[in-house]
Amino acid sequence: MKPITEQKLANKNVTPTAMRILVMNMLLEQNAAISLSDIEKSLAPADRITIYRTIKTFEEKGLVHVIEDGTGAPKYALCLEECDVNEHHDLHVHFNCISCKETFCLPNCKIPDVSLPVNFSSTEMNLIVKGICDKCAN
Amino acid sequence: MKPITEQKLANKNVTPTAMRILVMNMLLEQNAAISLSDIEKSLAPADRITIYRTIKTFEEKGLVHVIEDGTGAPKYALCLEECDVNEHHDLHVHFNCISCKETFCLPNCKIPDVSLPVNFSSTEMNLIVKGICDKCAN
DNA sequence: AAAACAATGCAATGGAATTGCATTAGTTGG
DNA sequence: CCAACTAATGCAATTCCATTGCATTGTTTT
Numbered sequence: 001m002k003p004i005t006e007q008k009l010a011n012k013n014v015t016p017t018a019m020r021i022l023v024m025n026m027l028l029e030q031n032a033a034i035s036l037s038d039i040e041k042s043l044a045p046a047d048r049i050t051i052y053r054t055i056k057t058f059e060e061k062g063l064v065h066v067i068e069d070g071t072g073a074p075k076y077a078l079c080l081e082e083c084d085v086n087e088h089h090d091l092h093v094h095f096n097c098i099s100c101k102e103t104f105c106l107p108n109c110k111i112p113d114v115s116l117p118v119n120f121s122s123t124e125m126n127l128i129v130k131g132i133c134d135k136c137a138n
Numbered sequence: 139m140k141p142i143t144e145q146k147l148a149n150k151n152v153t154p155t156a157m158r159i160l161v162m163n164m165l166l167e168q169n170a171a172i173s174l175s176d177i178e179k180s181l182a183p184a185d186r187i188t189i190y191r192t193i194k195t196f197e198e199k200g201l202v203h204v205i206e207d208g209t210g211a212p213k214y215a216l217c218l219e220e221c222d223v224n225e226h227h228d229l230h231v232h233f234n235c236i237s238c239k240e241t242f243c244l245p246n247c248k249i250p251d252v253s254l255p256v257n258f259s260s261t262e263m264n265l266i267v268k269g270i271c272d273k274c275a276n
Numbered sequence: 277a278a279a280a281c282a283a284t285g286c287a288a289t290g291g292a293a294t295t296g297c298a299t300t301a302g303t304t305g306g
Numbered sequence: 307c308c309a310a311c312t313a314a315t316g317c318a319a320t321t322c323c324a325t326t327g328c329a330t331t332g333t334t335t336t
Contacts, residue, residue, distance in 0.1 A: 015302085017314065036292080047316050052293075054314095068208045070264060072324090073292085093252055098261065112250035114231055114265070119272035123236065126208065127252070128264045134257035153333085155283065174323085185285050190324075192283095210293090211323085 004028065008078075012061040019046065023054045024063075032102040033067050033075035033094070069096040069103045069128050077105050093127045099136035142166070146216075150199040157184065161192045162201075170240040171205050171213035171232070207234040207241045207266050215243050231265045237274035 005024045009016045022043055027034070036055060040048050055076055058064040067075040093109040096102075111127045143162045147154045160181055165172070174193060178186050193214055196202040205213040231247040234240075249265045 015313075017301090019315080048292095049294085049317080050315055057314095066208075068206050068266075070204075070206045093254075095254070095258060106255065109252060109254065111265070112252065114247060114250065114267060116231075116233070116247065116267065116269075117244060117272065119275045120233060120267075120269060121275065122267045122269035124268040126264075126266045126268075127249070128266075129252060129254065129258075129260045130262040130264075131254075131258060131260035134255065137257045137259065153282075155332090157284080186323095187286080187325085188284055195283095 008063065012063050014057060014061050014063065019050055020054055020057070022046070023051060023058070027064065027076070027078050030077070032104050033069070033077040035073040035075050037073065039076075067094050067103055067105075067128075068126070069094060070130070071096065071101070071103075075103045080107070093129055095133065096128060096130045097133035097136055098130055099132055102133065104133065146201065150201050152195060152199050152201065157188055158192055158195070160184070161189060161196070165196075165202065165214070165216050168215070170242050171207070171215040173211040173213050175211065177214075205232045205241055205243075205266075206264070207232060208268070209234065209239070209241075213241045218245070231267055233271060234266060234268045235271035235274055236268055237270055240271065242271065 005021050005028065006016045008028075009020060009024060014020060023039060026039060026042055036048075036052060039051050039055070040046075043051060055064065059066060059076075062079055064076045065079050067077060069075055093106045093111060095104045095106050097104075111125050114122075114125070116122060143159055143166065144154045146166075147158060147162060152158060161177060164177060164180055174186075174190060177189050177193070178184075181189060193202065197204060197214075200217055202214045203217050205215060207213055231244045231249060233242045233244050235242075249263050252260075252263070254260060
């Protein structure tokens with residue numbers, strides 16, 4: 001087993017159970033954000049509800065962040081280390097390829113400043129770009 | 139009845155039935171984006187499926203656009219006139235207030251340019267800002 | 277008026293999120 | 307080491323919403 005897996009769980013005070021290690025390992029292997037049903041299929045015949053609660057736990061503990069990419073199904077991806085329960089720092093752009101349907105985090109792509117109207121204040125921003133990714137570009 | 143209602147429908151070749159006029163009127167009265175269940179409640183006891191299909195039609199014809207604001211339920215708001223079936227021009231920012239839970243379009247707030255990685259191209263962008271709106275700011 | 281097409285309403289399906297509860301595992305105090 | 311407690315799991319069941327099928331109604335065209 002990868003030591004990094006247990007390390008990540010321990011860092012956020014998540015007790016490393018078998019299921020959590022499986023899910024975390026799977027997340028570590030991805031370069032795209034994945035949906036709950038992706039995890040279910042990959043980890044079959046593991047219990048769906050347990051996977052659901054595992055992801056919820058990860059989310060609450062700041063291990064993963066949710067990406068609403070407009071496809072209906074929420075996608076999940078590992079957070080950066082700096083994230084914690086109260087504040088997510090995933091102010092990077094998420095890219096949804098309309099060809100391969102995959103959703104990627106673009107960590108090097110920061111969301112530019114937006115000038116909100118007077119008396120509006122922001123706590124969080126999510127920018128989803130749809131288009132064609134590099135692999136699908138011909 | 140407001141002449142603008144039928145005008146808007148006619149502009150996009152949508153035949154103005156009773157239900158469509160009701161829904162369109164409701165959309166015209168909003169200053170926030172609304173969900174399907176909002177419409178259902180407001181127009182009760184009108185048939186839910188008909189409302190659903192009405193919104194779908196509006197969406198296809200470029201009358202409304204969908205906003206995935208991360209609350210799970212898609213919200214709908216009227217498009218600008220320039221929108222059509224194939225291309226939506228709603229590249230403005232959507233703001234979801236975490237206090238009053240309302241979602242607004244900020245038409246004067248354009249999405250800044252984002253420099254994507256090499257070989258990525260974009261066809262659409264959605265920026266959701268979460269925070270406190272002017273009404274909820276104290 | 278008849279035919280053709282569009283819109284509607286009801287029923288039914290399907291998928292996914294969520295909760296309740298009993299069982300199992302893992303931890304702590306005696 | 308055992309008992310008590312807490313956390314995690316697995317199964318069943320529920321709920322909610324999107325979506326589709328189909329028969330009926332309304333509208334337009336010829």
